Amino acid sequence: MWYYEKKLQYPVKVSQCNPMLAKYLIEQYGGADGELSAALRYLNQRYTIPDKVVGLLNDIGTEEFAHLEMIATMVYKLTKDATPEQLEAAGLGAHFVNHDHALFYHNAAGSPWTATYIQAKGDPIADLYEDIAAEEKARATYQWIIDLSDDPFINDSLKFLREREIVHSQRFHEAVEILKEERDRKKIF
Amino acid sequence: MSQSALPESYYQLLEKIQAVDFVLVDLTLYLDTHPDDLDAIKQFNQASYESKQLKAEFESKFGPLMQFGGSFSNYPWDWKNAPWPWQV
Amino acid sequence: MNFTLVKCYTPYISPLDPCKPILKKCYSTPPNLYLNFQPTNLEQYPTAREALFRGTLWPFLYDPYYLKREEA
Numbered sequence: 001m002w003y004y005e006k007k008l009q010y011p012v013k014v015s016q017c018n019p020m021l022a023k024y025l026i027e028q029y030g031g032a033d034g035e036l037s038a039a040l041r042y043l044n045q046r047y048t049i050p051d052k053v054v055g056l057l058n059d060i061g062t063e064e065f066a067h068l069e070m071i072a073t074m075v076y077k078l079t080k081d082a083t084p085e086q087l088e089a090a091g092l093g094a095h096f097v098n099h100d101h102a103l104f105y106h107n108a109a110g111s112p113w114t115a116t117y118i119q120a121k122g123d124p125i126a127d128l129y130e131d132i133a134a135e136e137k138a139r140a141t142y143q144w145i146i147d148l149s150d151d152p153f154i155n156d157s158l159k160f161l162r163e164r165e166i167v168h169s170q171r172f173h174e175a176v177e178i179l180k181e182e183r184d185r186k187k188i189f
Numbered sequence: 190m191s192q193s194a195l196p197e198s199y200y201q202l203l204e205k206i207q208a209v210d211f212v213l214v215d216l217t218l219y220l221d222t223h224p225d226d227l228d229a230i231k232q233f234n235q236a237s238y239e240s241k242q243l244k245a246e247f248e249s250k251f252g253p254l255m256q257f258g259g260s261f262s263n264y265p266w267d268w269k270n271a272p273w274p275w276q277v
Numbered sequence: 278m279n280f281t282l283v284k285c286y287t288p289y290i291s292p293l294d295p296c297k298p299i300l301k302k303c304y305s306t307p308p309n310l311y312l313n314f315q316p317t318n319l320e321q322y323p324t325a326r327e328a329l330f331r332g333t334l335w336p337f338l339y340d341p342y343y344l345k346r347e348e349a
Binding site: 010139140142143146159160161162163164166167169170173174177 | 305307308309312313314315329330331332333338339340341342
Binding site: 007069072174 | 204207215217259268273274275
C-alpha cells in the first residue's frame with residue numbers, strides 16, 4: 001500500500017497568474033510522456049520484471065507520483081482564480097466550458113490520457129528500454145516547456161524534474177546491466 | 190473566512206525536510222542497484238534518523254505529515270485541515 | 278570530466294528555405310550517457326540542501342539545462 005505525506009518533494013513557487021503556461025504544462029500531467037504515464041508504466045511493469053529490479057521500478061514509480069503532484073501544483077497555481085476571460089485568452093476556453101478550473105488528464109492539445117501511452121511487454125529488456133526511452137522523452141518535453149516559459153520559479157522546479165529524468169535513466173541503464181549478469185557471478189565495480 | 194497565512198518558519202522547516210528526504214529518495218534508487226554499498230547504507234540510515242527528528246519538530250508545530258497511523262494525532266483530528274501541499 | 282553535455286552541428290541550408298535559417302543546431306547529451314554503471318563513492322554535494330536544488334546527490338550527474346536559450 002501507499003502512505004500519503006503532506007508535503008511536495010520539491011518546493012513549487014509560481015511568479016504570476018499564467019494560464020497559457022498551465023496549458024503547456026498539462027502535457028506532463030496527462031500526456032504520453034508525462035508523470036501519470038510514467039508512474040503507471042513502472043508500477044504496472046513491476047509485477048512481471050525479474051525480482052532483482054522490482055524494487056527499482058517500484059521506487060521510481062512511486063517518485064513519479066510525487067512529480068505528478070508537483071505538476072498539478074504548478075497548473076493549479078497558474079490558473080487559480082483566473083477569470084473565464086483570462087482562460088479564454090490563453091486558449092483554455094474549451095477547457096473551461098468542460099472542466100471549469102478543474103485539472104483533467106489530457107495533453108497540451110486536449111487529447112485525453114490513454115493506456116495506449118504505456119506498454120508492458122513482459123520481456124524485461126523490452127520493458128526497461130521502453131522505460132529508458134520514456135525518461136529521455138520526458139526530459140526532452142521538460143526542455144521544450146522551459147524554452148517556452150519565462151517564469152523563473154516554474155523553470156527552477158522544471159529543471160529539478162528534468163534532472164530526475166536523467167537520474168532515473170541512469171538507474172534503468174544499471175537495471176539492464178544487472179539483468180545481463182551471468183548467474184552466480186559477482187559484480188565487480 | 191480566510192485562514193491566517195503560514196509563518197516563514199513553516200517554509201524553512203519544510204525545506205529542511207525536503208532536502209533530507211531528497212537524499213533518502215536518491216539513495217534509495219541508488220541502493221536498489223548498489224545493494225552492497227555499506228557507506229551509502231550508513232549515510233541512508235543517518236539521513237533517515239535526521240528526517241525523523243525534523244518531522245517530529247515540524248509535526249509539533251504544524252500538525253501531522255502522514256496518516257493511516259504514520260503520525261500521531263492531536264485532538265481534535267487535525268490531519269484533514271488545510272492547507273494542503275498544493276495550496277501553500 | 279572530458280566530455281560535453283551539448284553537441285552541435287551545422288545543417289544544410291537551402292537558398293529556398295522560407296524561415297530564417299538557424300546555422301547551428303544543438304542537442305543534449307546528458308551526463309548519465311558517460312557514466313556506465315555508477316561507481317561506489319562517487320563525489321557528492323556537500324549538503325542535502327544543495328543536492329535538493331540540483332536534483333541529484335552527485336555532481337557528475339548534474340546537467341544545467343540552457344540549450345535553446347543560450348545557443349539560439
